[in-house]
Structure formats: structure tokens, C-alpha cells
Amino acid sequence: MDFEQLGLKAGIEIHQQLNTKEKLFCRCPTRLRDFEERTGEFFRYLRATESEMGEIDRAAEEEMKVMRRFTYATYDTTCLVENDEEPPAPLNAEALSIALTIAKMTGMTPVDQVHVMRKLVIDGSNTSGFQRTALVALNGRLPEGARIETLCLEEEAAQRVEGETFSLDRLGIPLVEITTAPDMHTPESVREVARTIGMILRSTGCVKRGIGTIRQDINISIAEGARVEIKGVQELDLIDEVVRREAARQVNLLAIRDELRRRNASVTPEPVVVTGLFADTKSSILQRATYIVAVVLRGFDGLVGREIQPGRRLGSEMADYAKKCGVGGIFHTDELPAYGVTAEEVAHLRECVGAGEADCVVLVAAAKERALCAAQQVVRRAELALAGVPEETRKMLEDGSTSYMRPLPGAARMYPETDVLPVRIRAERWEEIELPELISVKAERFAAEMGLDGALARQMAYSEKAGVFERAVESGVRPSLAARTLLGTLRELSREGVAVDRLEDAAFLDVLTRAESGAIAKEAVPGVITEICGGLSVDAAVSKVAPAMSEEALLALIRDILATRAEFVRERGMGALGPLMGVVMQEARGKADGRLISELLKKELRQRV
Amino acid sequence: MEQNPDLPELAILSTGGTIASRIDYRTGAVTSQFDADDILRAIPRLGEMARFNAHQVASILSENMTTSLWIDLARGIYDEIRNGAMGVIVTHGTDTMSFSASAISFMLDTPVPVVFVGSQRSADRPSSDNVMNALCSASAALSDLGEVAVVMHASTSDDRCAVHRATKVRKMHTSRRDAFASIGMPPLGYVDYPSLAVRLGDDAVRRRSGEAVLHDAVEEKVGLLSFYPGMPADLLSQFEGYRGLVLAGTGLGHVSTASIGGLRDLIGGGCHVVMTSQCLHGRVCDRVYDTGRDLLALGVIEGEDMLPEVALVKLMWVLGRHDDPGEVARLVRTNLRGEIRRCSYNGF
Numbered sequence: 001m002d003f004e005q006l007g008l009k010a011g012i013e014i015h016q017q018l019n020t021k022e023k024l025f026c027r028c029p030t031r032l033r034d035f036e037e038r039t040g041e042f043f044r045y046l047r048a049t050e051s052e053m054g055e056i057d058r059a060a061e062e063e064m065k066v067m068r069r070f071t072y073a074t075y076d077t078t079c080l081v082e083n084d085e086e087p088p089a090p091l092n093a094e095a096l097s098i099a100l101t102i103a104k105m106t107g108m109t110p111v112d113q114v115h116v117m118r119k120l121v122i123d124g125s126n127t128s129g130f131q132r133t134a135l136v137a138l139n140g141r142l143p144e145g146a147r148i149e150t151l152c153l154e155e156e157a158a159q160r161v162e163g164e165t166f167s168l169d170r171l172g173i174p175l176v177e178i179t180t181a182p183d184m185h186t187p188e189s190v191r192e193v194a195r196t197i198g199m200i201l202r203s204t205g206c207v208k209r210g211i212g213t214i215r216q217d218i219n220i221s222i223a224e225g226a227r228v229e230i231k232g233v234q235e236l237d238l239i240d241e242v243v244r245r246e247a248a249r250q251v252n253l254l255a256i257r258d259e260l261r262r263r264n265a266s267v268t269p270e271p272v273v274v275t276g277l278f279a280d281t282k283s284s285i286l287q288r289a290t291y292i293v294a295v296v297l298r299g300f301d302g303l304v305g306r307e308i309q310p311g312r313r314l315g316s317e318m319a320d321y322a323k324k325c326g327v328g329g330i331f332h333t334d335e336l337p338a339y340g341v342t343a344e345e346v347a348h349l350r351e352c353v354g355a356g357e358a359d360c361v362v363l364v365a366a367a368k369e370r371a372l373c374a375a376q377q378v379v380r381r382a383e384l385a386l387a388g389v390p391e392e393t394r395k396m397l398e399d400g401s402t403s404y405m406r407p408l409p410g411a412a413r414m415y416p417e418t419d420v421l422p423v424r425i426r427a428e429r430w431e432e433i434e435l436p437e438l439i440s441v442k443a444e445r446f447a448a449e450m451g452l453d454g455a456l457a458r459q460m461a462y463s464e465k466a467g468v469f470e471r472a473v474e475s476g477v478r479p480s481l482a483a484r485t486l487l488g489t490l491r492e493l494s495r496e497g498v499a500v501d502r503l504e505d506a507a508f509l510d511v512l513t514r515a516e517s518g519a520i521a522k523e524a525v526p527g528v529i530t531e532i533c534g535g536l537s538v539d540a541a542v543s544k545v546a547p548a549m550s551e552e553a554l555l556a557l558i559r560d561i562l563a564t565r566a567e568f569v570r571e572r573g574m575g576a577l578g579p580l581m582g583v584v585m586q587e588a589r590g591k592a593d594g595r596l597i598s599e600l601l602k603k604e605l606r607q608r609v
Numbered sequence: 610m611e612q613n614p615d616l617p618e619l620a621i622l623s624t625g626g627t628i629a630s631r632i633d634y635r636t637g638a639v640t641s642q643f644d645a646d647d648i649l650r651a652i653p654r655l656g657e658m659a660r661f662n663a664h665q666v667a668s669i670l671s672e673n674m675t676t677s678l679w680i681d682l683a684r685g686i687y688d689e690i691r692n693g694a695m696g697v698i699v700t701h702g703t704d705t706m707s708f709s710a711s712a713i714s715f716m717l718d719t720p721v722p723v724v725f726v727g728s729q730r731s732a733d734r735p736s737s738d739n740v741m742n743a744l745c746s747a748s749a750a751l752s753d754l755g756e757v758a759v760v761m762h763a764s765t766s767d768d769r770c771a772v773h774r775a776t777k778v779r780k781m782h783t784s785r786r787d788a789f790a791s792i793g794m795p796p797l798g799y800v801d802y803p804s805l806a807v808r809l810g811d812d813a814v815r816r817r818s819g820e821a822v823l824h825d826a827v828e829e830k831v832g833l834l835s836f837y838p839g840m841p842a843d844l845l846s847q848f849e850g851y852r853g854l855v856l857a858g859t860g861l862g863h864v865s866t867a868s869i870g871g872l873r874d875l876i877g878g879g880c881h882v883v884m885t886s887q888c889l890h891g892r893v894c895d896r897v898y899d900t901g902r903d904l905l906a907l908g909v910i911e912g913e914d915m916l917p918e919v920a921l922v923k924l925m926w927v928l929g930r931h932d933d934p935g936e937v938a939r940l941v942r943t944n945l946r947g948e949i950r951r952c953s954y955n956g957f
Contacts, residue, residue: 042765042766043766043768044736046736080785085784086784129736
């Protein structure tokens with residue numbers, strides 16, 4: 001695909017959780033919990049409210065086609081603010097400082113006053129029915145030139161556990177939302193911009209790490225297509241695939257539109273009740289339904305079943321729209337006979353609703369109200385197919401394809417959060433912000449100044465342990481030893497089940513300095529760390545694993561080994577050094593440092609040859 | 610708005626409060642500026658339950674409520690009942706809702722339900738409790754109830770509203786949906802949501818035939834004072850010239866020995882003093898300790914198991930009609946509107 005020729009335009013919104021001590025609008029910790037740890041549950045109904053202009057947001061309205069009951073789990077680390085039972089506390093100052101630092105790193109201009117707004121979200125993920133968001137800065141630029149439009153501070157939504165049940169531990173964790181201009185024109189450039197922003201965010205050292213702590217929403221359109229927002233892309237490496245698939249989806253939808261127009265296709269807006277036709281059907285879904293309606297799509301034959309993305313057809317889009325009314329899905333004649341519906345039944349259906357070979361018939365089976373609602377949604381989506389690509393918010397599926405969530409929100413979505421006072425950003429505060437070193441710059445410095453090779457330097461710079469690494473080097477530990485231990489040893493131990501999270505930086509530095517000075521053997525480091533993670537102090541761990549052998553004891557050991565291997569020494573002369581080194585090391589079992597062994601062994605050997 | 614003439618008639622009297630609030634773009638804060646029609650427009654399901662006759666009595670935040678507005682409200686409700694309303698809903702800010710509800714309870718002897726309702730989360734938010742509270746209050750106003758009540762969320766979930774007796778209810782939390790609690794008795798009943806089925810307990814006074822009776826005189830010169838350790842004795846002299854004073858005493862109903870002189874002066878000057886307890890739960894008894902006996906000797910009236918605010922409103926109402934000390938004391942200690950229970954409630 002030639003994306004430039006397609007007129008691909010893409011921008012991204014990055015949501016990154018901040019690693020603050022407390023949440024954005026309450027004083028609860030930003031700690032994620034296991035659902036099993038919940039202390040209680042409650043439930044609520046949300047409903048779309050009119051904006052001050054007297055309008056209901058179209059995205060909110062779509063969510064409210066059925067009355068939905070949401071259940072929320074509470075913890076001993078959540079409070080009445082998450083429960084929407086108490087007004088919010090003032091905006092978290094630590095979160096604002098981090099947001100301002102990020103803004104300054106990307107050359108943005110801060111706003112004079114931070115005003116918190118409410119963004120309507122009634123999918124249940126916010127107990128209040130809105131997400132609080134505040135514009136902090138505008139107009140920045142990335143090193144490679146992509147423009148950043150806005151930086152907002154937002155509260156994280158509650159995590160969906162399953163169905164309509166949400167967990168309140170995540171609700172209220174501060175997020176920064178960074179929105180780029182729609183300046184990217186290839187899938188790869190979208191991924192690279194996301195990578196750069198991610199690097200800048202991590203450079204602050206104040207963001208959360210791990211799965212789910214950063215999410216990308218991607219805005220995509222092609223010429224003649226429409227703006228589509230894809231939510232919740234978590235893996236960087238899937239971004240280009242998502243963009244490619246969305247571009248392809250829009251190309252395919254436009255091709256379907258052209259074909260429909262060529263065929264003079266049309267949508268019959270009134271559904272036909274066909275419940276009686278399936279009185280004796282073998283299809284269990286149709287059997288169970290109390291009400292079955294058919295929507296006739298003139299000239300649509302073969303197009304509803306046409307693939308528009310891997311695993312997705314125009315029919316899947318119609319099904320997504322229908323599901324908003326609480327039905328499980330739809331049937332259409334492009335995929336029938338199947339699912340227990342016979343060829344005779346299909347023929348009979350076509351006949352009864354007056355559909356010809358060129359037409360497609362869509363079936364919806366449910367209780368009456370839901371079925372009629374879903375049929376209307378099918379009609380709506382079919383009409384949109386005649387117009388081309390609808391503007392939508394979509395969610396990413398596992399492989400990079402997407403499904404429909406709701407229409408793009410309209411202007412009726414935002415209104416002021418009256419319970420939080422605006423915060424002024426004074427010039428002095430902005431001036432005082434010190435910019436952290438970028439991870440990319442740090443990687444170059446680790447390579448140039450510390451002699452780490454390029455890959456190791458980059459890995460060390462990106463690691464959460466970069467700070468410990470620098471402190472170790474400052475206290476005299478060789479960079480290669482520090483880096484190898486941090487990136488290699490700790491990971492291996494962790495894989496073996498050692499709780500390396502429990503290792504405090506001070507203890508770690510202590511072990512490394514002892515190893516560097518020869519007080520403990522480098523070979524003993526993994527064993528010592530294991531014991532520390534198991535709860536021992538550094539001293540206790542060292543004396544348990546590696547009680548340092550005194551120089552006399554080591555010398556005695558070496559002399560003993562040389563005596564029993566006198567023949568070998570005579571034969572090989574100084575050439576025995578290498579093989580005997582191994583023997584002594586093994587006997588010393590990490591209780592003596594390699595360099596000291598080598599030094600003493602060499603001296604003793606020389607005396608004998 | 611078009612209304613179905615076949616449905617029963619309810620009246621909505623609006624006084625303001627969060628249930629009718631929206632954002633004021635002048636101050637950026639939430640204010641009350643809806644009228645009752647707006648509430649109907651915002652909650653279409655109300656229109657399926659009844660015909661509504663809507664009036665705005667006031668548009669205030671409830672901390673600005675006054676005794677003269679209580680009188681306007683009582684007269685407004687009285688008129689609606691006389692004009693055939695099957696029940697009356699009063700929308701009210703939650704802060705002083707229990708004061709107003711209990712005032713109406715004394716001022717108006719009603720044969721039909723008079724239901725006070727409000728909300729703890731402003732109406733502009735998708736999670737507002739206003740819709741559920743309003744629907745439950747309408748259902749209670751159509752029910753078999755025959756007294757003044759407060760209908761608000763019974764728990765933090767949207768599962769049911771509790772029906773509280775106006776003279777036994779109190780706002781017990783600053784912000785939660787289920788802030789209102791019956792004190793000294795269980796709620797009169799519940800309204801389930803979303804079914805709106807009403808279940809009333811045996812205690813609830815039932816709807817009856819007959820006319821409403823209005824007694825709308827109240828005495829404004831009545832005070833309420835919460836005693837605290839070390840309270841300066843001269844604080845009481847601030848109430849000189851008052852016709853009544855309700856004390857929220859400690860425990861069983863005490864104030865310090867140092868306060869006795871001040872109380873003697875007040876009572877000597879014609880002020881009726883009623884003792885209630887800061888404990889809120891339980892009955893006052895001034896016969897157990899010395900200070901209590903001293904208080905009784907002075908002529909302090911024991912407020913039984915009345916809430917301090919209810920005793921205040923009741924004393925205002927009693928003094929609006931009576932002068933005679935013996936009669937005032939008798940009425941204060943007599944149960945008139947369910948404010949005094951003959952047997953103390955054994956739960957709390």
C-alpha cells in the first residue's frame with residue numbers, strides 16, 4: 001500500500017500513568033490491587049445528562065440504549081472520592097509538577113491557569129460518569145520534528161474486571177495525555193513517534209512501568225475516508241500494524257461504497273417481523289428468540305460478508321452496532337445457510353421479505369424491544385456504508401484489527417468541573433523546573449564515558465535501575481560489573497524465583513562495593529543477593545554464603561594443591577597456571593576473590609619452576 | 610408539557626437544592642436555578658406515574674432557609690392538598706431538609722403523604738442520585754403513607770430509597786448518597802429501585818380521608834445551644850429575651866454546674882428551656898446525677914428521645930400557639946407527630 005498516495009494522516013494520544021504517591025483528586029495511594037482483595041461492592045446506574053446547551057452527547061447517548069447496571073469493587077486503599085461519594089480534593093501538586101516537567105522537555109508552553117473539566121464517559125469506567133481532565137500545556141515539538149498539540153493531566157478510569165464489573169483501585173491514578181498533531185503519514189512513523197514520546201516520559205523517572213501503564217490511542221484517516229480513533233493500543237510494536245489495518249479497512253469500505261453505488265443499492269428502513277417463519281427451525285438461537293426481525297438491504301448481496309480487515313467483515317460492523325441494544329449478534333444471508341439455519345429457510349425468508357438474489361437480508365433475534373432497537377442500528381450502519389467510512393471510536397482487538405465502540409464524541413462532551421479550583425502556574429515555577437537527562441542522551445554517555453558497549457549502554461539507560469547503576473559507578477564499582485549484575489544477575493535470580501524486588505538499593509550497592517574491593521568474591525554475588533532477598537542483612541548473608549577466606553588459609557590451600565600436583569607442575573611449568581587456577585577456584589568456592597587467587601598462585605608457581 | 614389526564618395528581622413544590630442545581634457560569638459553582646418543570650423534563654419517567662402540578666416556592670440553597678419560608682411552604686402544601694393532590698413532593702437542599710420536614714410535620718396535619726426529597730450529587734452528572742430519589746419520592750407520594758417523610762438513598766448502591774419519618778431523621782454524613790438516617794427508630798419503609806415498589810412498616814401512619822389542618826404560627830425567638838466542657842457561663846446570657854432555648858447537653862442531658870446560674874436567670878426571665886442530648890440516640894434522663902436534678906429543680910423540661918433540631922422546631926411551634934408554662938412543658942413532652950417514642954428503640 002502506498003500510504004502517501006492514500007492520503008494517510010495519523011496522530012496519537014499517549015496516556016501514561018504517573019508514579020505519584022497519591023491519586024490525582026484524592027489522597028489514596030496509586031496502588032493496584034488483586035480483585036480478591038476487595039473489601040466491598042456497590043452498584044449504580046449511569047445516564048446521559050444534557051449539556052448546558054441542552055444537548056446529549058452522541059457518544060453518551062449510544063452507550064445508554066439499554067439501562068446498564070455497573071458494579072464497583074472497593075479496597076482498603078480506596079475512599080469515598082472513588083465511590084463518587086465525596087467531592088474531589090485539590091489537584092495533586094506532585095502530578096502537576098511531573099506534567100509540567102514533561103511539557104518543558106518537549107518545548108511546550110504552559111497555560112496560565114489549569115482548569116479541570118469533566119469529560120462525559122458513561123461506559124461505567126468512571127463512577128461519576130465523567131473523567132476529570134485538565135489542559136496543562138500546548139504546542140511542543142519532538143526532536144524529530146513531530147508536533148505535540150496538547151498535554152493534559154487526567155484521572156485514570158476504573159479497570160473493567162469482567163462484564164459490567166469494575167475495580168476502583170485504578171480509578172484516579174494520575175495520567176498525562178499527550179496528543180500529537182495528525183502529522184504522520186506512514187505506519188512506521190506513527191510507531192516511532194510513540195517510541196520517542198515513551199522514551200521522553202520514562203526519562204522523567206516518575207512514570208509507572210509495566211503492562212497497562214501506557215496506552216496509545218491512534219487517530220487515523222485516509223483521503224475520502226473519515227477520522228477514526230482507535231483506543232487502547234498497549235504494545236508499541238503493534239502500532240504500525242493497527243495503522244496498516246485501519247487504512248486497509250477504510251480502503252475496503254470505500255470500495256464497498258463504490259460498488260453499492262454502482263449497483264444502485266438501498267436500505268429498506270422498516271424491518272419485517274419474521275418470527276413465524278422460524279417456528280420449526282433447528283437453529284438454537286432463533287428457537288430461543290421471542291422476536292425475529294429482518295432488515296432488507298437491496299443490492300448488498302456478497303458485500304456484507306466481504307472481508308474488510310483480517311477476521312472482520314461489513315457484517316461484523318453491523319453486529320457491533322446491533323450489540324449496543326443488548327443483542328448477542330446478527331445473522332446475514334451472505335453467511336447463510338449456517339448456524340443451524342437451512343438453505344430452505346433462507347430461500348423462504350428471501351421470498352417472504354421480497355428479497356432477490358442481489359439483496360442481503362439481516363436477521364436479528366431477541367426480545368421485541370431489543371430486536372427492534374438492533375434492527376434500527378443495522379439500518380443505520382448499512383446507510384453509513386452507502387456514505388463510506390463513518391467517524392467512530394474503535395477498540396483494538398488482539399491481533400491489530402478493531403471493532404466499533406461508539407461514535408466519535410461531539411462538542412457536548414466537556415463541561416467545567418466546578419468542585420476543583422483552578423491552579424495558577426507562575427512563571428517562577430516554570431523557570432525552576434530542571435530538565436532530566438533524556439534516556440537517549442544517557443545511553444550515549446554510558447557508552448562514551450563508561451565504556452559500555454552500545455547495546456548494554458542503551459539497555460542500562462532504559463532500565464529502571466539506571467540510577468542505582470550510576471551510584472554504583474560513582475562509588476568505585478566498575479561499570480561492566482555494575483551493569484552485568486543489574487541487568488543479568490538480577491534477572492536470572494528473578495527467573496529462579498528470588499524476590500529481587502525486596503533488594504534495597506543501599507544493600508545492593510554495599511554488595512557490589514564489597515565485590516569490587518575483593519572483600520567478597522564476584523562469584524559469590526548471586527548467592528549473597530539471594531540470601532538478602534530472603535531476609536538476611538548484608539553482613540549475615542556474606543558470612544553465610546561467602547565467609548572470606550583469609551590470605552593465609554588461601555595460601556595454605558594453594559600450597560596443598562601444588563604439593564599434590566607436583567608432577568603436573570614439573571611437566572607444565574608456568575603453563576600449569578591456567579588449569580590450576582580452575583582447581584583452586586573450585587576448592588575456594590567463592591570464598592576468595594579470583595584476582596587474589598591468581599596473584600598468589602602465580603607467585604607460588606614461580607617459586608617451584 | 611403534555612400530561613396524561615388519567616393519572617393521579619401529585620404536586621411538586623420546589624425550594625431549590627442540589628436536586629435542582631446546575632452550574633452557574635457567573636461563579637463557576639453549583640447553584641439552584643431550576644424550576645419544577647425542569648425537573649419533570651429531566652426525569653421523563655415521572656410523567657408516566659402521575660400528573661404533576663409544579664410550583665416554585667423558593668430557589669435557595671437550604672442553608673438559607675428561614676422560618677418565614679417554612680410558613681410559605683406549609684401554606685403551599687396545604688393549598689395543594691385542599692385542591693386534591695394525592696400527595697405532595699417537596700424538593701429541598703439536603704443540609705437543612707430535616708429541619709424543614711419536621712417543621713412542616715408540626716405545622717400541617719396531613720391525611721396524604723408529604724415527601725421531602727433532595728440529592729447529594731448535582732443533577733448535571735450522569736451519576737447523580739436525583740433521578741432515583743425523585744422517582745422513589747413520587748412512588749412514596751402515591752403510596753398508602755399519610756405523614757410527612759424524607760425519601761433518600763438507603764445505601765451507596767442504587768438499590769432502594771428509605772422512607773424516614775420527618776421528626777426522626779437526620780443528615781448524618783456530609784457527602785454520601787445515604788447520608789440520611791432514621792434516629793431512634795427504623796425507617797418507616799423502603800422504595801425499591803428500579804421497580805419503585807413501596808413497602809411500609811407498621812409504624813408508618815397511613816393515608817386517610819379528611820381535611821388537612823394548618824397551624825402555621827411559629828415563634829422565631831428560640832435558640833439551640835450545644836454545651837461543651839468549659840463553656841463560659843455568660844454565654845447563656847446571650848439568650849436573654851428569648852422565649853425558648855433547646856440545649857444539646859452531654860450524655861443523659863447535662864450541662865456544667867457553672868451553667869446552672871445562667872439557666873436559672875433565663876428561666877426566671879420567662880425562657881422555656883428544653884434538654885436534649887448530643888448523643889442523638891437514646892432518651893434524656895435528668896434524674897440520675899446531681900446536675901440533672903438541679904436542672905429539673907430549675908424547671909428545665911426533659912426532651913425525652915427527641916433530636917435536638919426537632920425539639921427546636923417543636924418548641925418554636927408550641928410557643929407560636931401557647932404562653933402558659935405548664936401547657937408548654939406538657940406539649941413539649943407529649944408525642945404529637947411521632948417525634949417522641951413511648952418505648953425507646955433498642956437499636957442504634
